[in-house]
Amino acid sequence: MLSLRLTSFTHLLSPPSSAAIARRSPLILRRRHHIRQRPLAASFSAQSATAETQDRVNNSKNRVPERVITPRSQDFNAWYLDVIANAELADYGPVRGTMVIRPYGYAIWEAIQEYLNVKFKETGHSNMYFPQFIPYSFIEKEASHVEGFSPELAVVTIGGGKELEEKLVVRPTSETIVNHMFTQWIHSYRDLPLMINQWANVTRWEMRTKPFVRTLEFLWQEGHTAHATPEEAENEAIQMIDIYTRFAYEQAAIPVITGRKSKVETFAGACKTYTIEAMMGDKKALQAGTSHNLGQNFARAFGTQFTDENGVREHVWQTSWAISTRFVGGIIMTHGDDAGLMLPPKLAPIQVVIVPIWKKDDEKAAVLNAALTVKDVLQKSGIKVKLDDSDQRTPGWKFNFWEMKGVPLRIEIGPRDVASGSVVISRRDIPGKQGKVFGISMEPSNLEAYVKDKLDEIQSSLLERAIAFRDRFFPSMLFLVCDSYI
Amino acid sequence: MLSLRLTSFTHLLSPPSSAAIARRSPLILRRRHHIRQRPLAASFSAQSATAETQDRVNNSKNRVPERVITPRSQDFNAWYLDVIANAELADYGPVRGTMVIRPYGYAIWEAIQEYLNVKFKETGHSNMYFPQFIPYSFIEKEASHVEGFSPELAVVTIGGGKELEEKLVVRPTSETIVNHMFTQWIHSYRDLPLMINQWANVTRWEMRTKPFVRTLEFLWQEGHTAHATPEEAENEAIQMIDIYTRFAYEQAAIPVITGRKSKVETFAGACKTYTIEAMMGDKKALQAGTSHNLGQNFARAFGTQFTDENGVREHVWQTSWAISTRFVGGIIMTHGDDAGLMLPPKLAPIQVVIVPIWKKDDEKAAVLNAALTVKDVLQKSGIKVKLDDSDQRTPGWKFNFWEMKGVPLRIEIGPRDVASGSVVISRRDIPGKQGKVFGISMEPSNLEAYVKDKLDEIQSSLLERAIAFRDRFFPSMLFLVCDSYI
Numbered sequence: 001m002l003s004l005r006l007t008s009f010t011h012l013l014s015p016p017s018s019a020a021i022a023r024r025s026p027l028i029l030r031r032r033h034h035i036r037q038r039p040l041a042a043s044f045s046a047q048s049a050t051a052e053t054q055d056r057v058n059n060s061k062n063r064v065p066e067r068v069i070t071p072r073s074q075d076f077n078a079w080y081l082d083v084i085a086n087a088e089l090a091d092y093g094p095v096r097g098t099m100v101i102r103p104y105g106y107a108i109w110e111a112i113q114e115y116l117n118v119k120f121k122e123t124g125h126s127n128m129y130f131p132q133f134i135p136y137s138f139i140e141k142e143a144s145h146v147e148g149f150s151p152e153l154a155v156v157t158i159g160g161g162k163e164l165e166e167k168l169v170v171r172p173t174s175e176t177i178v179n180h181m182f183t184q185w186i187h188s189y190r191d192l193p194l195m196i197n198q199w200a201n202v203t204r205w206e207m208r209t210k211p212f213v214r215t216l217e218f219l220w221q222e223g224h225t226a227h228a229t230p231e232e233a234e235n236e237a238i239q240m241i242d243i244y245t246r247f248a249y250e251q252a253a254i255p256v257i258t259g260r261k262s263k264v265e266t267f268a269g270a271c272k273t274y275t276i277e278a279m280m281g282d283k284k285a286l287q288a289g290t291s292h293n294l295g296q297n298f299a300r301a302f303g304t305q306f307t308d309e310n311g312v313r314e315h316v317w318q319t320s321w322a323i324s325t326r327f328v329g330g331i332i333m334t335h336g337d338d339a340g341l342m343l344p345p346k347l348a349p350i351q352v353v354i355v356p357i358w359k360k361d362d363e364k365a366a367v368l369n370a371a372l373t374v375k376d377v378l379q380k381s382g383i384k385v386k387l388d389d390s391d392q393r394t395p396g397w398k399f400n401f402w403e404m405k406g407v408p409l410r411i412e413i414g415p416r417d418v419a420s421g422s423v424v425i426s427r428r429d430i431p432g433k434q435g436k437v438f439g440i441s442m443e444p445s446n447l448e449a450y451v452k453d454k455l456d457e458i459q460s461s462l463l464e465r466a467i468a469f470r471d472r473f474f475p476s477m478l479f480l481v482c483d484s485y486i
Numbered sequence: 487m488l489s490l491r492l493t494s495f496t497h498l499l500s501p502p503s504s505a506a507i508a509r510r511s512p513l514i515l516r517r518r519h520h521i522r523q524r525p526l527a528a529s530f531s532a533q534s535a536t537a538e539t540q541d542r543v544n545n546s547k548n549r550v551p552e553r554v555i556t557p558r559s560q561d562f563n564a565w566y567l568d569v570i571a572n573a574e575l576a577d578y579g580p581v582r583g584t585m586v587i588r589p590y591g592y593a594i595w596e597a598i599q600e601y602l603n604v605k606f607k608e609t610g611h612s613n614m615y616f617p618q619f620i621p622y623s624f625i626e627k628e629a630s631h632v633e634g635f636s637p638e639l640a641v642v643t644i645g646g647g648k649e650l651e652e653k654l655v656v657r658p659t660s661e662t663i664v665n666h667m668f669t670q671w672i673h674s675y676r677d678l679p680l681m682i683n684q685w686a687n688v689t690r691w692e693m694r695t696k697p698f699v700r701t702l703e704f705l706w707q708e709g710h711t712a713h714a715t716p717e718e719a720e721n722e723a724i725q726m727i728d729i730y731t732r733f734a735y736e737q738a739a740i741p742v743i744t745g746r747k748s749k750v751e752t753f754a755g756a757c758k759t760y761t762i763e764a765m766m767g768d769k770k771a772l773q774a775g776t777s778h779n780l781g782q783n784f785a786r787a788f789g790t791q792f793t794d795e796n797g798v799r800e801h802v803w804q805t806s807w808a809i810s811t812r813f814v815g816g817i818i819m820t821h822g823d824d825a826g827l828m829l830p831p832k833l834a835p836i837q838v839v840i841v842p843i844w845k846k847d848d849e850k851a852a853v854l855n856a857a858l859t860v861k862d863v864l865q866k867s868g869i870k871v872k873l874d875d876s877d878q879r880t881p882g883w884k885f886n887f888w889e890m891k892g893v894p895l896r897i898e899i900g901p902r903d904v905a906s907g908s909v910v911i912s913r914r915d916i917p918g919k920q921g922k923v924f925g926i927s928m929e930p931s932n933l934e935a936y937v938k939d940k941l942d943e944i945q946s947s948l949l950e951r952a953i954a955f956r957d958r959f960f961p962s963m964l965f966l967v968c969d970s971y972i
Contacts, residue, residue: 091667091670091671093616093617093619093663093667094617094620094621094624094663094666095617095619095620095621095654098617098619099617100614100615100616100617100667101614101615102614103612103613103614103682105614106612106613106614106615107612107613109615110613126589126592126593127589127592127593127596128586128587128588128589128591128592129586129587129592129595129705130579130586131579131580131581131584131585131586131702131703132687132703133579133581133584133640133689133702133703134580134581135580135581138580150647151646151647152646153644153645153646153647154619154642154644154645154646154654155642155643155644155645156640156641156642156643156656157641157642157643157644158639158640158641158643158653159639159640159641159691159702160637160638160639160640160691160693161636161637161639161691167644168581168640170642170656177579177580180580181577181579181586184577185577190878196589200687201618201686201687203619205645205646205647207646216617216619216645217617217618217619219615392676
């Protein structure tokens with residue numbers, strides 16, 4: 001039933017030791033700025049589009065890539081930080097523990113937002129926005145809440161040049177300020193359920209930080225709802241963890257385990273915390289989303305009451321639930337490999353990259369022309385496509401670069417392909433010749449169908465692979481329980 | 487030319503005196519919670535759908551609306567605050583000067599975001615995210631920047647329970663931290679132009695606040711770009727103020743005046759500030775968006791340099807530009823009237839509200855059924871439609887309520903309408919009988935075309951009315967200059 005209690009999760013939840021990472025971060029950061037030259041055992045020659053481009057691809061430029069990623073098996077954390085730096089997903093902010101989310105990383109977050117925003121609205125939630133400054137006294141109103149959050153607070157003590165009379169907390173989460181407002185908005189049962197969500201930044205003064213996984217400031221959505229009955233609140237908490245679960249499986253291709261947190265790990269102020277936990281490539285678990293049944297804890301602390309149908313005043317029953325930019329870290333650590341990032345097509349900012357290949361100048365125009373046509377065809381059918389037509393890099397360098405960025409499909413077009421009206425398509429998830437198919441007709445309806453089909457295949461294949469990996473390291477019994485819940 | 491200098495703007499920019507507002511805010515806030523009963527000179531009887539519903543509409547419930555809005559002509563500021571409270575656009579946060587943006591107000595902001603986000607991406611900008619905590623020393627690096635912003639800063643001095651070694655500023659704007667990062671990312675001319683945008687919250691410790699117009703914390707987008715030449719930067723600054731201008735005219739139906747700020751009003755740290763200024767219903771101007779040519783000011787302060795094609799190191803040329811939730815205030819104050827909010831269809835969260843009308847219980851099913859069909863037809867054609875089928879309110883109360891919420895079109899369906907297969911449609915912008923058309927066929931293609939046509943008409947009509955109002959109070963010469971610029 002609903003009181004799933006997967007106590008065996010607890011051991012999974014110890015965060016990966018990040019002390020070592022913190023120590024080596026500066027080095028890793030430097031690595032990016034000082035280009036190192038290390039020959040790469042490149043497999044590009046085997047991957048080039050057609051024989052005529054072999055020379056081009058094999059030339060010396062290719063053998064000296066500017067980027068180096070620590071092998072995943074050698075040092076998982078170093079690999080993780082290298083991928084983030086090289087794929088330009090994020091960078092370190094000037095304040096310790098803060099992170100700048102760069103465009104490519106932010107685009108993954110936008111894809112997450114786009115999907116969840118629709119689901120939240122479909123299930124009756126409205127977006128809104130609460131101020132981030134919370135009077136210090138609010139945090140103290142709910143006993144276990146202050147205990148949980150007070151060590152992690154950033155506090156504003158000066159405003160407009162003056163010492164403030166009451167210190168302000170920069171929101172670590174918004175239950176207190178939400179309840180302060182709910183108390184003013186909720187009068188009768190007719191005002192319930194009240195179901196809202198906000199996309200916002202939150203601040204938690206973490207000592208050990210790691211990009212995406214744990215940063216001083218992060219982005220998230222936080223849902224907050226108030227209901228007339230405990231059953232409704234429980235159903236809502238379950239509904240939202242279910243939406244998160246489906247999102248993880250269907251969009252991120254991450255086979256999370258859904259369950260309930262142990263008492264000690266329950267959210268500070270909640271009665272029950274449901275969680276989705278994902279297994280990373282280093283076999284450590286990552287809490288990837290939570291949904292809390294808050295009971296009447298915050299309602300009592302803030303006097304959030306309603307008049308029921310019989311005229312009796314009662315406290316509301318509440319939930320809150322959140323997914324954050326940490327999820328991007330989960331995607332990197334679930335699917336990435338030694339070549340870098342590997343993105344599930346449904347969340348990839350670029351689903352298909354087109355690399356035109358020419359040797360002689362008189363081939364260039366025809367190749368670029370064909371590449372542009374292919375781009376238009378795919379774009380019109382709603383596929384996120386990029387044409388990398390820069391002159392400054394060799395095709396081999398581009399192959400390497402876009403593989404590292406995790407783009408699911410690559411289309412190669414050379415002069416011979418133009419002549420035969422076909423293209424070469426390579427899958428990111430299957431390296432080398434095996435993932436490469438020659439002679440796919442450029443004919444629009446054929447090409448579109450082929451690409452869409454392959455993207456679906458990759459999406460499924462990533463999930464299957466992650467499930468197999470997970471099942472290899474977890475007792476299958478556990479999943480039977482979970483699967484019945486999901 | 488580009489050096490447009492509309493010095494006569496300056497007198498427009500003095501903010502509406504908000505001291506008086508601040509004094510009366512608590513009263514206004516209270517007004518909402520203590521329902522006052524004041525008979526309204528209701529014109530509902532004249533507006534009811536068909537004769538058979540007159541009784542229903544005229545009944546006593548209708549004459550005692552729960553909401554009271556101060557007439558606009560009597561006290562513009564009181565009217566403004568009443569509209570915000572009654573239409574549930576926003577509420578006061580617990581910290582002085584902060585604002586909670588409620589779902590209906592936030593939905594207007596989402597419509598603004600949706601439009602601008604597409605335009606920003608079309609013009610080559612990528613979204614990303616910078617941390618909101620900025621080392622205090624950063625703010626001091628650009629001389630006029632610190633002078634402009636230091637009186638308005640919120641400062642974090644405690645983190646994780648400890649006094650911080652360096653105080654942190656909660657971003658009032660992000661030029662400093664952006665330049666800190668740009669300096670690390672930009673190496674050569676190949677890295678330029680660098681064009682990014684972020685949607686974020688910002689904090690400015692304002693003493694006189696007013697919902698949407700001036701709050702301690704607000705939401706905005708801030709664009710930041712770096713270029714190789716001053717011409718490129720100037721073109722970018724102009725391009726963005728042009729996008730804002732088009733947005734204001736075409737989406738918000740606000741005939742802004744585009745020009746350049748005087749020296750004293752130029753952004754702290756910029757060389758030139760372009761602005762769009764809107765005239766509110768009280769004939770006061772509102773700065774509704776700005777685009778700054780920053781020259782090399784921040785580049786010099788932060789050492790943001792690139793190597794040009796000749797191998798010479800040079801400072802980049804930059805711009806920044808922003809539109810904030812203040813724009814929602816501009817929409818309220820441009821179009822609203824004594825009945826409340828009036829929203830331009832293109833930004834309205836609800837474009838059409840359907841009010842079913844029945845007297846006898848045996849009429850209810852047929853009326854609701856027809857209302858649902860109409861809703862489906864409109865929804866499928868992409869129109870934002872709401873069916874208000876609640877039992878708790880009379881049709882007259884609903885007419886009043888949705889007019890106050892500024893919904894552009896109302897569809898009324900009664901039993902006789904069902905019998906004749908038609909509906910009654912009323913325009914928000916034309917009160918009473920004049921704005922009401924009977925006997926519009928329910929036939930899907932006809933209804934869809936009629937509604938879309940009317941929404942376009944209302945959009946144009948709001949703009950025309952606002953232009954006429956503006957031109958009545960401004961010297962026409964001024965606009966000739968502006969129009970040629972726009």
